[in-house]
Amino acid sequence: MRKSVLICGQAGQGINFTATLLGRVLSSAGYYVFIYRDYGSLIRGGHNFNIVTFSDSPVHSHDNKFEAVIDLDQKAAQHRSNLVKGALVLNKEKASQENWPEDILESKYQVNNFLLGFLVGGWGLPRKLLIQSTKRELKEWTQAVKAMNWGYEQASPREELPVRSVAGHYFLTGTNGVSSGAIASGLDVYLSYPMTPATGVLVELARQAKTRKILVAQLEDEVSVINSALGASYGGAMTMVGTSGGGFALMTEAISLAGMAEIPLVIYLSQRTGPSTGVPTYTAQGDLTFARFAGHGEFPRVVVAPGNPQEAIDRTMEAFYLAYRYRLPAIILSDKHLSESYYTFDNLSYPRIRPDRFVVNRPGRDYQSYALTANGISPRAVPGQATWVRANSYEHDQLGFTTEEASMIQKMNEKRLRKEKALGQMVQKWQPVRSWGRGRNLIIGWGSTQGAIRDSLSELPGYRFLQVSYLAPFPRDEVQQAIKRAEKVILVENNATGLLGQLIAMETGHLIKDKILKFDGRPFAADELVDRIKKIS
Amino acid sequence: MSSDFDTSQVNTWCPGCLNNVVLRSVKKTLTALAESGVNKRNLVAVADIGCAGKFYDYLNVNGFYALHGRALPTAFGIKMANPELKVLAFLGDGGAYAEGLNHLVHLARLNPDLTALVLNNRIFALTIGQVTPVTEKGYRGSTTPEGSVDSPYNPLSVALSAQASFIARVSPLDPASMEAVITKAINHKGFSLVEVIQPCITFRLSDLQRLKEKCYSVAGHQEGDYLKAREVIESWNYENGRIPLGIFYRVNRPTWEERHQVRNWFRLKRRIDKSALKKEWR
Numbered sequence: 001m002r003k004s005v006l007i008c009g010q011a012g013q014g015i016n017f018t019a020t021l022l023g024r025v026l027s028s029a030g031y032y033v034f035i036y037r038d039y040g041s042l043i044r045g046g047h048n049f050n051i052v053t054f055s056d057s058p059v060h061s062h063d064n065k066f067e068a069v070i071d072l073d074q075k076a077a078q079h080r081s082n083l084v085k086g087a088l089v090l091n092k093e094k095a096s097q098e099n100w101p102e103d104i105l106e107s108k109y110q111v112n113n114f115l116l117g118f119l120v121g122g123w124g125l126p127r128k129l130l131i132q133s134t135k136r137e138l139k140e141w142t143q144a145v146k147a148m149n150w151g152y153e154q155a156s157p158r159e160e161l162p163v164r165s166v167a168g169h170y171f172l173t174g175t176n177g178v179s180s181g182a183i184a185s186g187l188d189v190y191l192s193y194p195m196t197p198a199t200g201v202l203v204e205l206a207r208q209a210k211t212r213k214i215l216v217a218q219l220e221d222e223v224s225v226i227n228s229a230l231g232a233s234y235g236g237a238m239t240m241v242g243t244s245g246g247g248f249a250l251m252t253e254a255i256s257l258a259g260m261a262e263i264p265l266v267i268y269l270s271q272r273t274g275p276s277t278g279v280p281t282y283t284a285q286g287d288l289t290f291a292r293f294a295g296h297g298e299f300p301r302v303v304v305a306p307g308n309p310q311e312a313i314d315r316t317m318e319a320f321y322l323a324y325r326y327r328l329p330a331i332i333l334s335d336k337h338l339s340e341s342y343y344t345f346d347n348l349s350y351p352r353i354r355p356d357r358f359v360v361n362r363p364g365r366d367y368q369s370y371a372l373t374a375n376g377i378s379p380r381a382v383p384g385q386a387t388w389v390r391a392n393s394y395e396h397d398q399l400g401f402t403t404e405e406a407s408m409i410q411k412m413n414e415k416r417l418r419k420e421k422a423l424g425q426m427v428q429k430w431q432p433v434r435s436w437g438r439g440r441n442l443i444i445g446w447g448s449t450q451g452a453i454r455d456s457l458s459e460l461p462g463y464r465f466l467q468v469s470y471l472a473p474f475p476r477d478e479v480q481q482a483i484k485r486a487e488k489v490i491l492v493e494n495n496a497t498g499l500l501g502q503l504i505a506m507e508t509g510h511l512i513k514d515k516i517l518k519f520d521g522r523p524f525a526a527d528e529l530v531d532r533i534k535k536i537s
Numbered sequence: 538m539s540s541d542f543d544t545s546q547v548n549t550w551c552p553g554c555l556n557n558v559v560l561r562s563v564k565k566t567l568t569a570l571a572e573s574g575v576n577k578r579n580l581v582a583v584a585d586i587g588c589a590g591k592f593y594d595y596l597n598v599n600g601f602y603a604l605h606g607r608a609l610p611t612a613f614g615i616k617m618a619n620p621e622l623k624v625l626a627f628l629g630d631g632g633a634y635a636e637g638l639n640h641l642v643h644l645a646r647l648n649p650d651l652t653a654l655v656l657n658n659r660i661f662a663l664t665i666g667q668v669t670p671v672t673e674k675g676y677r678g679s680t681t682p683e684g685s686v687d688s689p690y691n692p693l694s695v696a697l698s699a700q701a702s703f704i705a706r707v708s709p710l711d712p713a714s715m716e717a718v719i720t721k722a723i724n725h726k727g728f729s730l731v732e733v734i735q736p737c738i739t740f741r742l743s744d745l746q747r748l749k750e751k752c753y754s755v756a757g758h759q760e761g762d763y764l765k766a767r768e769v770i771e772s773w774n775y776e777n778g779r780i781p782l783g784i785f786y787r788v789n790r791p792t793w794e795e796r797h798q799v800r801n802w803f804r805l806k807r808r809i810d811k812s813a814l815k816k817e818w819r
Contacts, residue, residue, distance in 0.1 A: 382618075
């Protein structure tokens, strides 16, 4: 069993709220839920929609075939070709047929609640799940519950959905995962400038700032954000910044500074459709190469690409650990699809990585900010400790004083680059690639395409999916071996030129010829992928 | 005269550069601060790029040699991490008034407790002589061979409009007054902007005589009076006329760190309850 409900209307009509509530109800009834959000860059009007896909077995992506529609702006006709036969369309037309009370249908928001009650009632799901979920989402819930009850009572049984007994489903977005992973890593300071689709983490952390004792601040621009963040990290705080492509472009000079001055920093980059302003509220995987190589000069970095909210928690905690242990910038590469979609999990886990600032306890009088060490990692101290601590954007000697001397320039470059070796070994234990399914044919992808690819595997016997989760340091051997052993290799990416394919070519020498690319701002759906993969086969 | 704050780095300013006078004054000021009980391990020098950036190498304190134009956000970030640190930023007119003007305006508005020394010689010196946004009209620099056709703006007036809580101008030609003002700036709780107006002896040697003649002290000026501050600040437009020196404006406002309840995060022992984090998503 796998079903999808479309909830559509104008911006401002509360469709996100209604979809989230439906997701919560289904999730608490023991179903696996995925919610995809499709909206334009406007505040009121337009035509936005959410797709709520759910099933009694795990769901990792949305479908484009709808069994029911909550249609708030009478535009469901636009989606006609995506309705299954006999789909239930709930809108004003239906209301007048059914003689539903007019006052509730004219009331903004209560109409959503009425229709939601009707939908859930038709499935025979317990009313208390609906009411519990509403109370969780709303402070003022009396009116909403009244409208829902009304709708619930009007519904005649359509199809019985049993409540499944589960220990408890977790229901969250990629944004939630990154925020939670950061807090679990001991985050002290989060700086950002609002930019879709990265704003969610700023909002989520601001919501939790008081209880979790973290400093969340919105500054004048991304340049100030990252330079202040490097000051804060130098000053001893566990620090993260967040942005999307355009803001990340503004940050690149300071990413190079983090590399040179060896200041730990975690950077959350949630991609949207580019280039330039692009399409702000739509998704893409167009910044892989940019993130991997951003910044002038040569220096080591970490780039992780989570594929779902659980991985967002995992990879965020790894990014913090690696940034602080190795004194370098670590980038978490997400996108609109992962950041803003809801996923369900039977269980959530937080990796057993202990938050650590990696600061020496008692730096001695002979402390050097840039000591030349065998593994390239210079012990870190912070100002206020019993020594002088220096951070230098200019090339420097071991004490951190400026130098232009040839042999020191070379030594310092070598020292910084030496960190890459230890880093590569370190990430081995964290599954830099993940494999799904079995088969001689290989699908390669990264990031948020994970969901649609996993959901397509059941229709693609003989295929396995290799998900590349570390873009830097790059898991060269794992990718190389998987490609060598495969009969057929297909690259799947949400961009126009196959950026992971280019990175694989650079790192391994393998050119992947078969590519399935999508670059219309929309994420893949599983059925579409199955069709396109079968065409290649 | 040797100081605790000396380093062994070779001084690469031009022989006779007045930055040396400023450096000596800063060292004296810091020495006095340390003697008055300030923990010298809490002193941080943040440097921009250009001749002013070299203070990083010549001052033996904690230091951050930042990007061009970004000394101010870097200094601000250091205060976000640990409000106990005393942060002193060194910038030139390029970093403060051209590349980083944006940040000057916002720090003035937000009022973090730190001091910005802007060494203003009205020239890009280290890149060998180009006009800055405060160079007078008509100046012949390497990129304006026919003479600059653009007029300067008044950055102190901008800082005042942005609600800076401490605005002053000093000159290394009067080191005693300079030291007194820098000390007050460092002790001021909030954002203090001190413009050090000085000649570049390599590219603008004639300024040496001009500054000697044109600078005067605004002794007796009422520091808390906004309108008087505007009047004195705007009495010199960075081109002609007499150049006022002294503290033009000083008021007390809550600092950014106070308003945002910033703590020394490094000293905060966190107990992270992962099961509570997890519960958020049930």
